[in-house]
Amino acid sequence: MLKLPIYLDNNATTPLDPRVLEAMMPYLTEVFGNAASRNHPFGWAAEEAVDYSREQIASLINCDSKEIIFTSGATESDNLGIKGVFEMYAQKGNHIITATTEHKAVLDTCKHIEKLGGRVTYLPVNEEGLISLAELEAAITPETILVTIMYGNNETGTIQPIREIAAIAHKHGALFMSDGTQAVGKIPVDVIADGIDIMAFTAHKMYGPKGVGALYVRRKNPRVKVTAQMDGGGHERGMRSGTLNVPGIVGLGKACELARLEMAADTARLSALRDKLERELLTLEESYVNGSREHRLPHVTNISFKYVEGEGLMMGVKDLAVSSGSACTSASLEPSYVLKALGLSDDLAHSSLRFGLSRFTTEEQIDYAINHVKEAVTKLREMSPLWEMFKEGIDLSKIEWAEH
Amino acid sequence: MAYSDKVIDHYSNPRNVGTLDKSKKNVGTGLVGAPECGDVMRLQIEVDETTNTITDAKFKTFGCGSAIASSSLATEWLKGKTVDEALAIDNMEIVEELALPPVKIHCSVLAEDAIKSAINDYRVKNGMPALEESKAHH
Numbered sequence: 001m002l003k004l005p006i007y008l009d010n011n012a013t014t015p016l017d018p019r020v021l022e023a024m025m026p027y028l029t030e031v032f033g034n035a036a037s038r039n040h041p042f043g044w045a046a047e048e049a050v051d052y053s054r055e056q057i058a059s060l061i062n063c064d065s066k067e068i069i070f071t072s073g074a075t076e077s078d079n080l081g082i083k084g085v086f087e088m089y090a091q092k093g094n095h096i097i098t099a100t101t102e103h104k105a106v107l108d109t110c111k112h113i114e115k116l117g118g119r120v121t122y123l124p125v126n127e128e129g130l131i132s133l134a135e136l137e138a139a140i141t142p143e144t145i146l147v148t149i150m151y152g153n154n155e156t157g158t159i160q161p162i163r164e165i166a167a168i169a170h171k172h173g174a175l176f177m178s179d180g181t182q183a184v185g186k187i188p189v190d191v192i193a194d195g196i197d198i199m200a201f202t203a204h205k206m207y208g209p210k211g212v213g214a215l216y217v218r219r220k221n222p223r224v225k226v227t228a229q230m231d232g233g234g235h236e237r238g239m240r241s242g243t244l245n246v247p248g249i250v251g252l253g254k255a256c257e258l259a260r261l262e263m264a265a266d267t268a269r270l271s272a273l274r275d276k277l278e279r280e281l282l283t284l285e286e287s288y289v290n291g292s293r294e295h296r297l298p299h300v301t302n303i304s305f306k307y308v309e310g311e312g313l314m315m316g317v318k319d320l321a322v323s324s325g326s327a328c329t330s331a332s333l334e335p336s337y338v339l340k341a342l343g344l345s346d347d348l349a350h351s352s353l354r355f356g357l358s359r360f361t362t363e364e365q366i367d368y369a370i371n372h373v374k375e376a377v378t379k380l381r382e383m384s385p386l387w388e389m390f391k392e393g394i395d396l397s398k399i400e401w402a403e404h
Numbered sequence: 405m406a407y408s409d410k411v412i413d414h415y416s417n418p419r420n421v422g423t424l425d426k427s428k429k430n431v432g433t434g435l436v437g438a439p440e441c442g443d444v445m446r447l448q449i450e451v452d453e454t455t456n457t458i459t460d461a462k463f464k465t466f467g468c469g470s471a472i473a474s475s476s477l478a479t480e481w482l483k484g485k486t487v488d489e490a491l492a493i494d495n496m497e498i499v500e501e502l503a504l505p506p507v508k509i510h511c512s513v514l515a516e517d518a519i520k521s522a523i524n525d526y527r528v529k530n531g532m533p534a535l536e537e538s539k540a541h542h
Contacts, residue, residue, distance in 0.1 A: 312468050383472065384466040385435065385465065401437065
């Protein structure tokens with residue numbers, strides 16, 4: 001029997017993999033030491049677990065285990081990466097380049113940088129959600145210290161041309177940072193091959209626990225340093241103070257290990273399910289996939305249904321846990337700024353649904369979702385005067401609407 | 405947002421969804437709202453010209469659950485009323501009946517405007533002066 005509602009909001013967060021929980025359990029009770037305690041076996045056991053986790057993470061993203069800085073999650077990692085570079089490299093310049101479709105953890109941090117006297121360029125994206133490499137290069141000045149562009153988008157799944165972006169940044173002497181939150185653990189991310197100098201990511205988007213994330217900070221070619229944003233005991237090579245969340249870190253490590261071993265199989269299964277969902281929903285007239293269909297994460301699709309209003313649609317798909325934007329913006333009634341950046345009108349941006357599949361999503365759930373969404377859209381369209389006008393061939397843009 | 409049972413009921417089982425023949429002289433059509441604002445409501449009435457009574461009412465709404473419920477309820481209330489009685493329907497009665505939250509009062513205003521707009525359309529079609537207080541919506 002299918003359990004309702006069905007969870008298809010895995011870009012917001014994923015459930016914990018039971019194997020991750022199992023790995024974490026001893027570190028909540030028996031092995032409770034402070035990893036910074038150097039004087040006794042309790043501390044050593046905790047430190048050993050943390051070191052092992054660093055190895056597991058390093059294997060997933062192809063870095064040295066010493067290059068991993070533990071944080072509370074991707075938001076903190078983004079803050080530490082951007083503010084840390086801004087402060088550390090102030091002598092060199094004060095210009096940062098990012099994109100309009102970044103997560104708020106990056107955009108709001110950049111706004112903060114502007115208040116501190118920094119200069120930020122927000123690159124636009126095309127209708128597929130991709131930045132232009134030419135525009136990036138044109139935006140770089142001798143003052144540019146950092147280019148920060150996310151790996152895969154949280155709303156559309158669009159994957160940016162990371163290697164090309166990194167090459168351009170490096171050519172002009174700027175560091176390249178990437179918010180890898182949605183990509184790490186889902187697709188192969190190799191910080192060496194990709195040319196990433198700093199990367200934020202988090203455990204709870206890849207079947208790990210909430211409240212623990214990491215920042216990759218390159219140690220060689222070039223050696224990168226970020227100014228700590230929290231003063232304290234000088235943990236994590238002095239870049240992030242605070243007692244380490246050992247059980248969480250163990251969970252992140254285990255999640256990375258599972259991701260490395262199962263990524264290929266998960267990708268094959270999830271992209272097939274995602275494609276089925278998408279193919280079926282696109283049989284509805286006037287429905288559109290948002291973002292690039294070629295360059296994107298395997299478990300995400302974002303679809304707009306024209307002539308259906310967003311809130312009414314959300315109410316109509318009550319048996320599905322999906323979102324109409326990112327979890328961080330759904331508290332407001334504003335349409336998604338990411339979809340608007342792709343050129344969608346307000347009404348189309350409102351009437352879009354984001355589906356995020358996970359390792360635990362079943363075909364039965366996808367079949368249910370297909371039927372449920374089709375029924376809701378069909379029913380709402382039968383009720384929609386705009387749909388009726390569209391069907392009659394009336395040009396809606398020519399109508400003088402009485403705005404309220 | 406927590407909706408009342410009545411809103412959910414009207415949303416799930418909308419009454420009087422449909423289209424009346426707007427070319428008929430005794431049919432009045434009101435179309436209010438705008439797609440960019442997220443609500444478009446179309447309300448139609450059919451009037452028995454001898455008794456001045458509304459014999460049928462239909463709606464189509466593009467909007468949230470409250471907008472759909474407000475227009476569905478409005479059609480129920482319109483049927484059987486005289487045109488003058490219909491004119492007296494106040495948006496706050498809709499708010500109370502559906503227990504709309506404050507942020508959704510706008511939907512009831514839209515419904516009241518749609519009623520007035522439909523009546524106005526009927527009046528103008530039949531040679532009566534346009535309503536003074538209601539803006540002519542199209």
